[in-house]
Amino acid sequence: MNNFKCLLLILVTTFSISISGQDLTQIGKEKIFKINGGLGLNYTSTFTNDSNRIPMPTFWGANLNLNLSIYGLSFPISAMITNGKVNFTHAFNQFGISPHYKWLTLHAGYRQYQYSPFTVSGQTFFGGGIELRPAFLRLGFFTGRLRKATELDSAMMFQQTIPGSYPLNIVSENGTNFYSAQQAFSRKGWGAKIGFGSETNYVDFIVFKGRDDYQSITKTTNLSIKPEENLILGINIFQRMFKHFTFGLNGAASVYTYDTNAAELAESIPLLGLINKIFVLRPTTQFQWAGEVNFNINYPNFSLLSTYKRTQPNFQSMGINSFLSDLNLITFQPSWSLFKQKVRFNNMIQFQNDNLNGYKQFTTKRFMLNSSVSLNLTNRFGIDFNYNQNALNQTKLGTLMLDSVQASQLSNSFMVSPHLFLNNSRVSDIISVVSSFTNMKNKQKGISNDINNIYGTINNTLIIFKGGWNINTGLNYNSAITSTNNLQSYGFIAGLSKGLFDNKFSISNNNTILWNKLDGADNGNTVSIDLNAVCNLFTKHTLSVGLNYLYSPANGIYNLHDFQQTRFMISYQYIF
16 A cells, blocks of 8 residues: 555656546446557657757656546546656656536646636636536636746756757856756736627637735845736627628736736725726736737638737736737738649738837838638649738837838748659659748848848658558759859759558658758758658557758858767557
8 A cells, every 4th residue: 555655656756647528427327447648759869069959968768648437537648757867856746637527627736727718718827716617607716726836946056068959047157057046036816708699609708817925925035026916807708690701809908917016006096996896907907908809711712810919018918828918910811722722822911010108219010911822733733832022011100219220121931842653553752842932131221131042942752552561752953142242052852762561660761861052162061961760660659760960051041060970769659
């Protein structure tokens, strides 16, 4: 019994475990106990002359997937442990379960709740919750901890050997960098929703509140860290009309306080006493809102997706991981097809701008267009055309800013891609060509960094059914011309794979070599070599080994120095 407890403790504290919602109505209708799943192990080691490009030179991991069934009640469990520095300093643990019975679902442990894109979405809470869907009602509630408090501990400083690998507090001593986790308050929150309707026609009203516990940190050495508080009210609507039309609306109002230690607001505001009982207003409190409306039309040979989105500057919700604010966005996506879908048109037109409150010195406007035509003339031959335009322009609102920092760019890209498919009972052959031209003009005053890029490649993939041969060959050409450099490269790719012993063992090799020129002079070769072997042992066991080598010379555009990298990979998978 003690051994069982130890095993359970290891699983809970070492692995990340997630048990999804299950239907309890099937209890007793199947076998008493069943188990199946898989176990995977992997190791990667990278040797390079530029460690800044490789955040984790040594990486190993293990993953476990189990499906336990007891009297028809299924418990799928996934567990994973990863560590790039071969120690347990950054080990993590998460456990959660969400069983359900008919219209009742319970949540416990580490869970994510998807209420709406502007209120609660994507954040992981540790706590509990409940969802009820009786008849046309849509009810939900949860409460939990969003993050733990993080103290700064001089005993928990680690040498910084991998630049950019972690969110860091950097301390330098005698030329050596050390890092620690960012100091943070404990953050807790709760959310609730009440809605009416079905999955295709519903209205939800949402409330969420989060707050930092300023007493969770005993030593506040970072004066820029302030305890925060947030209240969100949201609405979520989705309606399907007349089979071919849908309408959606998401909106939220956010009251966000950036320092709860600040004094309460002393100004005379109507109903201030009632408001402070719900959310205390302070000088650091801001009110912002965000909303999105979409209307879609969908027929077999025609569709139109249209969206209007507006988010006020500094809109925030503690229930969302990250969010782009100060945005006004309009999108149209018309698509249609002709001649039994042998000709297809897909388009995306988008307008956006920022500076919604007029506080910035510049207003940035963007226009994006993506248009493509696909012609499938026969079962063997087709051709695709694509055009992209991306325009950026900044407008000054005053005379304080210099013209030299006013950005203006225009990019146009054209692509043509024909493809031919040939096959019979012995072989299958696919020939494809991709050619593109991109022109980017920078209209910023005093700066000239226009870029013209021409790219072309032709590939041939030949599959010989008898013998299990797969042969891939191709030619590449690329030309990048800037205001200061002219870089050209051309070369070939070649590879093959072969199955052996009734495909229980397979090997593959892919190679690329490019001859480079910089401003008309030879500039070395780019070389890439991949070797892989896969062995399926005893049906349930798979062992994979891979080796990759890459060399790229300095060219002043993409590489400032010669770059070399050798990577070794090995993995094992057991399915039971």
